[in-house]
Amino acid sequence: xxxxxxxxxxxxxxxxxxxxxxxxVDQGDKYVTSDQIxxxxxxxxxxxxxxxxxxxxxxKPKVGHVLQEALESVRNFLGWDTNSKAFxxxxxxxxxxxxGYGGFDVTGVSIVAAFxxxxxxxxxxxxxxxxxxxxxxxxxxxxxGVKIGIITCAAEAAEAVANTMVVSGITAxxxxxxxxxxxxxxxxxxxTELYSSLAILSRRIKELEGK
Amino acid sequence: xxxxxxxxxxxxxxxxxxxxxxxxVDQGDKYVTSDQIxxxxxxxxxxxxxxxxxxxxxxKPKVGHVLQEALESVRNFLGWDTNSKAFxxxxxxxxxxxxGYGGFDVTGVSIVAAFxxxxxxxxxxxxxxxxxxxxxxxxxxxxxGVKIGIITCAAEAAEAVANTMVVSGITAxxxxxxxxxxxxxxxxxxxTELYSSLAILSRRIKELEGK
Numbered sequence: 413x414x415x416x417x418x419x420x421x422x423x424x425x426x427x428x429x430x431x432x433x434x435x436x437v438d439q440g441d442k443y444v445t446s447d448q449i450x451x452x453x454x455x456x457x458x459x460x461x462x463x464x465x466x467x468x469x470x471x472k473p474k475v476g477h478v479l480q481e482a483l484e485s486v487r488n489f490l491g492w493d494t495n496s497k498a499f500x501x502x503x504x505x506x507x508x509x510x511x512g513y514g515g516f517d518v519t520g521v522s523i524v525a526a527f528x529x530x531x532x533x534x535x536x537x538x539x540x541x542x543x544x545x546x547x548x549x550x551x552x553x554x555x556x557g558v559k560i561g562i563i564t565c566a567a568e569a570a571e572a573v574a575n576t577m578v579v580s581g582i583t584a585x586x587x588x589x590x591x592x593x594x595x596x597x598x599x600x601x602x603x604t605e606l607y608s609s610l611a612i613l614s615r616r617i618k619e620l621e622g623k
Numbered sequence: 624x625x626x627x628x629x630x631x632x633x634x635x636x637x638x639x640x641x642x643x644x645x646x647x648v649d650q651g652d653k654y655v656t657s658d659q660i661x662x663x664x665x666x667x668x669x670x671x672x673x674x675x676x677x678x679x680x681x682x683k684p685k686v687g688h689v690l691q692e693a694l695e696s697v698r699n700f701l702g703w704d705t706n707s708k709a710f711x712x713x714x715x716x717x718x719x720x721x722x723g724y725g726g727f728d729v730t731g732v733s734i735v736a737a738f739x740x741x742x743x744x745x746x747x748x749x750x751x752x753x754x755x756x757x758x759x760x761x762x763x764x765x766x767x768g769v770k771i772g773i774i775t776c777a778a779e780a781a782e783a784v785a786n787t788m789v790v791s792g793i794t795a796x797x798x799x800x801x802x803x804x805x806x807x808x809x810x811x812x813x814x815t816e817l818y819s820s821l822a823i824l825s826r827r828i829k830e831l832e833g834k
Contacts, residue, residue, distance in 0.1 A: 424819040431801045491825035509720020584824040590642045600827040608635040613795040614702035616811040
């Protein structure tokens with residue numbers, strides 16, 4: 413049963429709680445309360461309780477949550493307990509960075525192949541991941557049952573790449589380009605626009621400096 | 624005069640408009656209307672008009688905006704017309720990626736030095752940027768008048784790094800770690816949490832698959 417009533421902001425906050433709870437475990441703690449989490453992140457305890465309730469967790473008054481149970485519950489809720497394969501398109505600086513990052517293991521997402529149209533990049537191996545020609549994308553995605561596509565190519569190519577992803581059975585796209593390609597409603601599109609973040613910084617500096 | 628009444632979402636949208644308008648220029652166009660921009664991004668024309676008005680742009684009915692003027696106005700508004708120096712802390716995979724990305728030139732932000740505590744990384748040069756020991760951060764930041772700090776170190780070190788940045792005169796921090804360090808109110812903190820984006824994808828896939 414598809415349940416899309418869970419707020420996106422809840423999903424964004426849960427990895428933060430997860431990370432904090434993992435820190436507590438590393439420090440030897442066994443329990444955590446919603447108040448503790450709320451206090452650490454400077455948000456309202458009711459919000460934390462609501463967020464955790466979505467994962468099926470109900471804390472006990474005073475005691476809170478058993479950390480190991482809470483971690484498992486969040487992992488399970490976020491789908492981090494299942495291994496999801498991802499293809500990345502664009503093996504330039506940003507793409508190579510993401511392939512090389514290796515920090516996504518905890519999320520159960522693993523990049524298994526990269527694609528590019530540039531003959532100079534095809535055939536290269538980045539952090540153990542081979543760069544294939546773009547024309548192999550659909551065939552490989554369908555055969556391997558890949559569901560996640562990451563777009564790190566030039567903005568101009570994003571629309572065409574997204575189209576290829578959709579027809580190749582990709583259901584979730586992580587797009588790093590500033591353009592927002594059209595995708596059918598049942599395909600998830602998550603934008604991470606590095607430019608926009610920088611724009612916030614440079615504009616706010618300008619405001620601070622009173623220009 | 625400090626003006627912080629400009630909505631963050633406006634600042635996020637402007638780089639998209641900028642990119643789209645630049646594309647139009649490259650195609651040989653001279654004018655753009657708010658309706659055209661609104662249509663391209665699937666948002667309401669009133670929103671586009673409001674966003675552009677913040678930059679001082681008022682379009683002429685039917686004609687719209689002269690593209691070159693609109694581009695300049697947005698650039699100026701976002702602070703992209705001034706060169707801002709940035710220091711990055713953490714020269715691991717993600718940090719190296721961002722240093723090597725080189726796609727931020729349009730925003731006028733240039734990374735001028737990298738810092739790390741790892742002796743194996745110190746002294747290396749990534750895309751022309753030298754990695755210095757962390758203990759040199761404050762001295763160099765004050766001398767060079769650096770205002771932007773980018774945090775790509777391990778989450779555990781983020782709090783200490785943010786503290787160092789604040790005492791070194793940094794007024795805008797771009798944080799890639801999942802922790803949100805405390806900073807004084809007059810310091811801008813922009814979070815780009817790659818984990819959270821992946822969490823959205825993996826959770827929504829789980830929902831789509833009805834698990």
